[in-house]
Each structure stands twice: as structure tokens, then as C-alpha cells.
Amino acid sequence: MFLGESTFPGRIFKVSLEGKVLGVIGRSGRNLKQFSGGHGLACPSENEIYVAETANWRVQKLRLH
Numbered sequence: 001m002f003l004g005e006s007t008f009p010g011r012i013f014k015v016s017l018e019g020k021v022l023g024v025i026g027r028s029g030r031n032l033k034q035f036s037g038g039h040g041l042a043c044p045s046e047n048e049i050y051v052a053e054t055a056n057w058r059v060q061k062l063r064l065h
Helices: none
Strands: 002-004 012-015 021-025 038-045 048-053 058-063
Antiparallel strands (some): 002 012, 038 048, 048 058
16 A cells, blocks of 8 residues: 655655555655655556646656566
């Protein structure tokens, strides 16, 4: 499961169903893997997420290793 922060520092967390943080992606900003105003997440597969941002007016597609 993925959770996002909509405010500073704008990270995306990969979390187990038990609530354990398994990984962290990004920080606040406007570049690749940086987020500002994360508003929506979509996960079509375990290795791919889409992050919609209100402050940056974009959707980022991220492939995870």
C-alpha cells in the first residue's frame, strides 16, 4: 500500500498492511520524484505508481525497482 503527504516534505511511503513503513520515495520539490501537494495515488501494479499533484499541476508516473 502507498500513502502520500500532501504538505511538506511531500514524500510517498510504501507501507505494509500492518502499518510498517517499507520504503520512502521523494521529497518536496518540482523535479522527478519530488512532490508538492500530492493529491491522488494510483497503483496499477506493485512496481508502478501514479502521483497527482495539485501544486505542480502534473501527474508523475514512477517505476519502482
